[in-house]
Amino acid sequence: MSPPPANDPEQTEKRSNSVTAREYVLALPAELNAKNRADLARSFASAVVERYGVAADVALHAPSAGGDDRNYHAHILTTTREVEPDGLGKKTRILDAAKTGGPEIESLRELWAMQCNEALERHQKPARIDHRSYERQGVDEMPTLHLGPTSTTMERRHKTEQERKGEPYKPRTFKARENERRRTLNDHVREMVRELAATVREVAEQAMDAKRKGVNGLLNALRVKGKQEADEQARRAAEARRREEERKEALRQQALREARERAVREAKERMADIAKRVQRLAPDAREQFLAGEYPSEPFDRALKAHSHPLGTAGLDAEEKAVRAHLVTCQEQEKRQQAERQQAPVRGRWRGGPSRSRSRDYDSGPSF
Numbered sequence: 530m531s532p533p534p535a536n537d538p539e540q541t542e543k544r545s546n547s548v549t550a551r552e553y554v555l556a557l558p559a560e561l562n563a564k565n566r567a568d569l570a571r572s573f574a575s576a577v578v579e580r581y582g583v584a585a586d587v588a589l590h591a592p593s594a595g596g597d598d599r600n601y602h603a604h605i606l607t608t609t610r611e612v613e614p615d616g617l618g619k620k621t622r623i624l625d626a627a628k629t630g631g632p633e634i635e636s637l638r639e640l641w642a643m644q645c646n647e648a649l650e651r652h653q654k655p656a657r658i659d660h661r662s663y664e665r666q667g668v669d670e671m672p673t674l675h676l677g678p679t680s681t682t683m684e685r686r687h688k689t690e691q692e693r694k695g696e697p698y699k700p701r702t703f704k705a706r707e708n709e710r711r712r713t714l715n716d717h718v719r720e721m722v723r724e725l726a727a728t729v730r731e732v733a734e735q736a737m738d739a740k741r742k743g744v745n746g747l748l749n750a751l752r753v754k755g756k757q758e759a760d761e762q763a764r765r766a767a768e769a770r771r772r773e774e775e776r777k778e779a780l781r782q783q784a785l786r787e788a789r790e791r792a793v794r795e796a797k798e799r800m801a802d803i804a805k806r807v808q809r810l811a812p813d814a815r816e817q818f819l820a821g822e823y824p825s826e827p828f829d830r831a832l833k834a835h836s837h838p839l840g841t842a843g844l845d846a847e848e849k850a851v852r853a854h855l856v857t858c859q860e861q862e863k864r865q866q867a868e869r870q871q872a873p874v875r876g877r878w879r880g881g882p883s884r885s886r887s888r889d890y891d892s893g894p895s896f
Contacts, residue, residue, distance in 0.1 A: 550606045551624065553577070553637075557589075558645055559599035560654040569648050570603035573641055581621045582611040593685075635660075673708040679835065680704050703788065703838070710784055714777065721773055725766055732762055795838040800847045804854045815855065823848040 555573060557566040567589055574585040585607045592600040610617040623629045638660040645658050659666055680702045687701040700706040736755050803822060807815050823844065824830050834841040 548609055551609060553605040553607070555603040555605065555641065557601040557603055558649060558654070558656060558658070559601055560656050561648060561652060565648060565652060566601055566603075569644060570605070573644055574605050574607075576640060576644075577605070577607060577637070581607070581623070583607045583609070583621060584612050673711055674704045677704075703792070707784070707788065714780060718773070718777070721769070725769065728762055728766065732759055792838040792843075796843050796847065799838070800850055803847070804851050807851065807855055808858050812859070819848075819852070819855075822851075 553573075555570055557570060561569065570587050570589060574587050577583065578585050585605055588604045588606075590602050590604065592598050608617060610620055612618070624633050642658050642660040649656055649658075662672070683702055684700060684705050688698045691698045700709050732755070735751075735758070738751075807818055810818055822833070824833060830844070831841075834844045837844045837847070839846075
């Protein structure tokens with residue numbers, strides 16, 4: 530049997546938990562055409578190969594049906610070892626080390642932003658990107674939440690269903706609704722900024738007009754008036770900023786309260802529904818149903834917690850409450866059964882049927 534090839538990442542590693550590849554996910558500018566997007570992704574991959582001496586594989590993805598039409602992206606897989614003439618060599622530890630990993634990733638993000646902006650400028654597109662967060666850019670906007678694949682799929686199906694019914698689309702998941710509120714708030718903030726900028730421009734234009742006039746008396750009068758107006762505008766602008774900050778904070782607190790109240794309400798409704806469902810089941814089917822709703826395996830439980838309105842803590846509390854309720858119901862059922870057994874049986878002395886009734890159970894969960 531021939532030895533494995535020296536350039537096979539899977540065969541090169543000896544440890545069972547070794548990482549054989551790194552993935553880079555690139556959001557490609559929708560303003561560029563397909564060829565330009567492909568060239569841009571390959572240009573970044575070439576820079577990574579040249580920088581770290583690794584091998585790279587590029588996969589280009591178009592937006593999925595019913596999703597965001599701008600979601601062009603690329604997946605780049607690179608080896609974790611350098612490519613040498615006789616195969617794969619030493620590990621590229623610079624991306625793993627605690628001291629160098631963060632700066633290297635930041636440098637790669639900056640490189641990607643620079644390459645994107647150069648491509649957009651080269652093809653005469655006005656859009657530009659910035660790898661920095663809103664906070665680092667000094668932009669007074671609230672960032673939106675990342676939906677993830679589960680919420681995105683739910684929203685996509687919900688949107689398709691609403692369009693089929695001829696109804697306006699309204700976000701269904703909490704994150705999508707929160708993103709809509711944040712976008713509305715950001716739009717309002719941008720409008721306020723535009724109004725303030727227009728006021729500043731108006732004051733500046735008035736000052737320039739005053740400078741063009743040659744009459745000293747009129748110029749002095751306009752200068753005094755301009756100063757008074759500038760002071761008043763500055764005062765109003767400061768007051769507007771203060772009110773806007775207060776309004777934004779009030780909206781943020783209100784949004785947090787509403788989100789918490791909705792989550793608690795949904796969690797209570799969910800717990801009541803599960804408690805009713807498990808109570809209707811036969812005793813031997815209850816534990817199987819609870820195991821499906823509250824799995825013990827960490828990955829499955831994490832998935833369940835992700836869809837729960839209150840997350841992991843809410844799921845744990847719900848399981849505890851449901852099991853406690855089930856114990857109470859079981860004790861009550863035992864008491865009722867004991868009372869029926871001790872009660873005198875009617876009708877049997879005359880050969881008639883017994884009127885005692887037994888509890889009806891479902892055979893199991895209907896999923």
